[in-house]
Amino acid sequence: MxxxxxxxxxxxxxxxxxxxxxxxxxxxxxxxxxxxxxxxxxxxxxxxxxxxxxxxxxxxxxxxxxxxxxxxxxxxxxxxxxxxxxxxxxxxxxxQQRLIVLYNIGNRANNSLDVEEIARNTLSELLEATPYSGIALYLASKNQEYLELIWSEGLFKELDIDLSMIAAKEIYFTFSILNSDIISLSGPEFCEKLPLCTKLKLAGITNVLAAELSSNRNSIGILLFIANNDIAISDEQRSFIGSACRWLSTAINNANSVDDLRTAYFKIALSFSKAIEAKDPYTRGHSDRVATLASEFSSYLGLDKQQIEKVYIGGRLHDIGKIGIPGSILNKPGSLTEEEYDLIKEHTYKGLEIVQPINHYMNVTDIVVYHHECYDGSGYPMGLSGEKIPFLARIVSIADAFDAMTSDRAYRQAMSTEQALENIKKNKESQFDPLLADHFINMIEKKKINEDSVRITADELATLIGEVFSNAEEAAG
The missing domain is CATH 1.20.5 (Single alpha-helices involved in coiled-coils or other helix-helix interfaces)
Structure with a gap:
């Protein structure tokens, strides 16, 4: 028993x-x-x-x-x-870890309005949650003919082949043929169903997964995963990647929508800027030159893409408040009275009123308001000094002053570049940030040296051509 x-x-x-x-x-x-x-x-x-x-x-x-x-x-x-x-x-x-990754992706993606920043903040963590070794984000070009590389992580950065742009048709055709928004390829079918894989195979890649990114049923790009070893992708992993793609698609679509709004608002703001220049012929082109020079200086200083963009937009709009200043004061050939100067100083506040509603999309109010502050605290409108003055406003301040000095005005003729740089040097601890002033002077001097070298080369070429013509005439005689 x-x-x-x-x-x-x-x-x-x-x-x-x-x-x-x-x-x-x-x-x-x-x-x-x-x-x-x-x-x-x-x-x-x-x-x-x-x-x-x-x-x-x-x-x-x-x-x-x-x-x-x-x-x-x-x-x-x-x-x-x-x-x-x-x-x-x-x-x-x-x-649980995948849910945390999805939460982090959603949180970071929705806290940014820049597509490249979204990719930089999410792709690495997403890659770690999959069995693949490399990941890349591609977005469709405006004409939908190409997929352009936005960001990559892992094995993608080690590839010795150009994958910065791939044909969109072959990817979308494969999605359509396989009737799926996630395709995983390996083994004999690796190159047959996706021509792109021929390049990857030559680089030692043996496994590829392409996941479609879409918004409102329109394809906006793909996530491309690669590996140089055999991978058996499970249904759970495919589902996880699909969820991540939906998060990213939403974030990218939001960023693109905001970018469209930013562009629209910027065009409206530029129309105000042009209206100012129409009132004051002496400042025509001033905002454009300040924006170009300030963004060039920002690049020289090693600032990132977003900061350079802010400097450029801020430079274009820094005097937008002058739309509310009478043209008779802006174009006055003589000295301004104290009352008139006080009225001129109000353009910083008037500019704030104009750009404040769109600051969420541009974030340039600091430049518009504080570009007339002086390093010693003697400027306006707040009398800020030193490091209390926003950094980007200090950059635009130097570019603004340099262009003003080297341009004709109603009350004086333009200075030479050398005179303007000497003026900046004299006022680099009172009006300008001394460190930024030194860097700006170095940049302009290097730029001038390069221009002179090009001019010398052109003169030498002209001399040579003259000699050739002279010899030809003598031979003919």
Whole structure:
């Protein structure tokens, strides 16, 4: 009876294990599923056979199986169930980690309005949550003919091939043929279904996954994953990548929408700027020159793309408040009275009123308001000094002053470049940030040297041409 009870318990455990695996089949890795099922089914059949022999009291039973052997399958089954439970815990941890990654992607993506920044803040973490070694974000060009590389991480940066631009048709055609927005290619079909893979194969890449990014049912780009080893992508991983693509698509679409709004508002603001120049012919082109010079100076200082863009837009709009200043004061040939000068100074506040509603899209109010502040605190409108003056406003201040000095005005003629630089040098601790002033002077002097060298080369070329013509005339004579 003890043997029969042991086999009954073993059989119950085996059947429980089979039921558990059936309920949690997808949580167990592909490699061990067949093995576990074969062991459990084998022991189930063995115990049924043993129970039959024990019940019928056949002598062969005692030859084949004894009670101690019944403990072995019980221990094995217990170990297998513990292994499955451990595997389930690991799977839950993986799923939890993926949810955290998705949350981080969504949070970081939605906190930025710049596509490149979105990619920089999200792709690395997304790559770590997948079995792939490299990832790249491509966005469709305006004519939808090409997919342009925006950002890449991992193995992509090590490739010695040009993948900065790929044909959009072959990618979208493959999506259409396979009727899926996520395609995973490896093995013999690697190059057949996606011509791009021919390049990748030459670089040692053997596995590719392309996931479509779309907005309002229109494709806006792809996420491209690569690996140089064999990868079996699971349904859960495909689902995770699909969720990440939806987050990124939404964030990119929002950024593009804001960019369109920024462009529209900038055009409106520029119309105000041109209206100012129409009122004051002496400042025609001034804002454009200040914007160009200030952004060139920002690049010289090593500022990033976003800061350079702010400087350029701020330079174009820095005097926008003058739209509210009477033309008779702006064009007055003589000295301004104290009241007139106070009225001129109000253009910083008037500029703030104009750009404040669109500052969320441009963030240039600091430049518009503070570009007339002086390093020693003697400027306006707030009398800020030193580092309290916003950094970008200090940059535009120097460019603004330099262009004003080297341009004709109603009350004086333009200075030479040398005179303007000398003036900046004299006032670099009172009006201008001394460190920025030194860098600006160096930049202009280097620029002038380069221009002179080009001019010398041109003169030498003209002399040479003159000599050729002279020799030709002598030969003809």
């Amino acid at each position: 003890l043997d029969i009870a042991a086999h009954l318990i073993t059989l119950i455990l085996v059947l429980t294990g089979i039921g558990y695996i059936s309920c949690h089949y997808r949580r167990i890795s592909n490699e061990i599923r067949p093995t576990i099922m074969a062991i459990l089914l084998g022991y189930a059949l063995t115990n049924i056979f043993e129970l039959f022999l024990a019940y019928t009291e056949q002598p062969i039973y005692h030859l084949l199986i004894s009670y101690p052997n019944s403990v072995i399958p019980m221990l094995l089954i217990g170990g297998l169930l513990l292994s499955i439970q451990s595997s389930e815990r690991e799977q839950l941890e993986i799923e």
